[in-house]
Amino acid sequence: MHLSHTHHQLSKTLNKVLFSPQRLPWTIISFGILVRSVQYLYNRSLWNDEAALALNILNRSYVELLEPLDYDQGAPIGFLFIEKLATQLFGDSEYSLRLFPFLSAIISLFLFYRLAQRCLQPSTVWIALALFSSLHIIVYYATEVKQYSSDVAIAILSSLLFIDLSRVRLNPTQVITYSVLGATLIWFSHPIVFVLAGIALSQLVLALIGQRVTTILKLLIIYLVWAISFCILYTVTLQDLANQTDLFNSWESRGTFPNSIGDFSWFLTTFWEFFHKPLGFPDVFLGVTVFTFFLGCVSLIKTNSKLLLILVSPVIITFFAAYLKIYPFDGRLVLFLTPFFILLISEGVALIKYTKKNQIKIRTLILILLLVPPLGTATYLMIKPYEKQEIRPIIAYIKEHQQLNDIIYVYQRAEFQFKYYANKFGYQAEDYILGIDDLDKQDGQGISDKEWQRYTSDLDKLRGKQRVWIVFSHVRSWAQEKERVTTYLDTFGRQIDAFETKGSYVYLYNLT
Template sequence: MLLKPKLLNYLALLAILFGIIIRCVQYLSNRSLWGDEASIALNIVDRSYLELLHPLDYNQAAPPGFLWIEKLAVQLFGNNEYALRLFPLIAGIISLFALYELAKKTVSVIAIPIALILFASLKEPLYYATEVKQYSSDVMVALLICLLLISLQNKILGTSKIILIGGLGIVALWLSHPAIFVLAGIEIANLILTPALRRKEILINRLSLYLIWMIGLIFLYFITLTNIAKNQNLHNAWLPEYPQSIFDFIWLIHSFRRFFEQPLGFQIMDEVAIVVFIIGSIVLLRKKKQIFLILMSQLLVTLVAAYLHKYPFRSRLILFLTPFFILIIAEGTAFLFSHFTNAQKVKRATGLIIAILLIFPPVIQSSIYFFRPETRHEIRPILEYIKTNQKPDDAIFLAGGSPDQFQYYAAKYGYSKSMYYILPYDDFFNPETFSEQTWEEIKRTTPQLQNKQRVWFVVSGLRRARKVLVKPSLDRLGQKLDYFSKPESLTYLYQLK
């Protein structure tokens, strides 16, 4: 072996430490909530625990357990970004340790630090560990379920264990929507891997466990999931992510190809990652068929749900599958790194180059976050600037960006709805769709703008191609008095004609 097991273990622990630090750096950067985060935050802040069981506003959907934890964090630590992102951060850190434990049970020794380095540094798992959404906790729940169930294969469970594991399964379902795919996938894999002579005995023993899970799922379905299914806007948004028919293999190939870019986050070397994943799959199929089936079982169940149009197979909604893919990719990388080391020089160089191409880009990209953490739609400093520099009679006009993001921060800075106006689309700056007459009509029909001589025009999340259109369009309305910008957000103050 090229590296000693003790050194490999130190590398794995170092990768965990790196993952924790970079997640904390991203968390402490305290970026503004962007549109989707603000939408879920408005529900969390404005509703009671019981009301969070009702259909959410702003076309949002989240498991009730996640919403309740978020609500508790806001009550304990205040309505701020740190409180709202605390649970996703904790889930992201727990996931690092959970993956470490799962890797020790599933892949070769040399693959363990590789898996942890990738999981610690890949963009999507890293980013969602500090976003006010349930995707980080989805990953945590999937890993913890896998750790729990993978050790139960071939075991007869006593009544106390059935009750305990049944209760934990219900907690998982209420914390994570895709937890059902992990529970079902791993248990199906366990039954398949059980010797035929014991399969009936194991199945009879587990029926009461499955019944507990089913009762919890049915209860959850009628309380919250049925309302999500009735949301037509969500349905329309998810529709393109479903296959057209059971024979739609083009969709399957395209979805598999896209998975390595999002949600895995191999933005540069996704083709290399696909090749290494295939190599890792072959290695596990030859040496550890049982492990490969367990790691891929959740994917198979999720794909069945997608083909039945019950769960969209799209980027962040399937983030929970990423650790299992990473383990297989790490096994493929370990094979290239260790097997070719003892081979001819050309093969040795090839294996080393492929391993470097796979590991180094995400490590370098994530290391940049130490100095420049990722930001999205930085509207908070924009409103802080306006609050400091505005005059009492100034109006605020959101002319592009997320209404929910603006509404969340407007309330935090003491702006009532009578003090601002939202035009939630960026066609305001398109010369083909906007004119002085359009503006006069907006002013005439908008109480917040009537008799106002100074207006702060706020834009957040405007596409870069449209940004150049902002000032020329506003110059037609009056004279520019002030300007302030932050990443993906800006404001202009104009004295109207």
């Protein structure tokens, strides 16, 4: 009896401490911080794209980072400079390279909480916060050497800074402050220009409707400063990035642009797919999520149409940019739009009231369908963190088992990862052979016959060698590249050792 009473008191205390209306948001934020921290501390190996950008950051000076990046990479100047500074202060480890994305992800949790409080009913804020804290793609990019995590943070920060711009009386000091803030943020995130453009247009429309001539003039001054900053940025770096045909062709081949201005089916498909990637909802729940999103739009049309205009404007501008083939609408590249979708989805849940028994059941069911998948995934990630292409254990295995005169041959897609880790394991450029590159530049569809002939000629140079380590990573499973190479080696050699990890592999061959 005493134990039962003690257990009841403990449960009651925990519920009050963790899940009371006042404490619940901070419990959710703490959960989000914990999930992201586990990913960061797990310290998975850099995968291909991370390594490619890391090599640019490590091997270039600040001035050289203003030039077009190697390996078809692109990133905002502000992001690159912060990354460079982090490596100078803390070394060239994965932890240093991922520090800024990680801190951006943590700060985003607090910024989003403030934005949700500003936009949603108090009873709904926790739903939005739970989604934002646990959606797996946001968690994943919190610890990737890419700018997508900071894109999200800057998009939320911009919304908080400028959401009431047309309502503020705007004294000269505020005009200067808002001008400088927007002009500066443009240098730290490429897609922030779509958020600023959306907010600017919506605020201008609201000021025009209110016939506030003085406010309109002050807004135009602010927007002019933003535009000048963007023009300078475009001249310095974006112009070169826009001219990278390989990067553009890569985007276009993935269907990130519509075929024409009148391609409405692309819009519908892409809009629907956004709820799957980057929002990450399972296919079976997409209908419910999209329905709840539109419920949120309906709710704001009734209660706060001005806020709806501000929240959807960045989405509309980004779609418009895709139709002009200026910016691809795809996955991680539009991750910065997720906060706006989450807010509208959460608002949709709020439209379903508690007044009737059936409505309570529907609301509960929708909450389960919305929250269980991301929260379940996030919880699982604390037990088994993300892995992608674990090349670091592969190189460690080679180092441990390598004999004198062994040859290391690095398959061309593993080049950037191997180059990043080579020095850490004591390898110099002359200690390994990089496979012939440009394997899928001919037709963009894997290895063509012409390219395969080039590659087999490269592999034939290894004939007669007694011990050759063949290192694979970032292989294309749909092309079965690894199997194709090893099958060819089996025709004139014998595999004598193998070691495989997530997304990376090494095979030791006797090719005599």
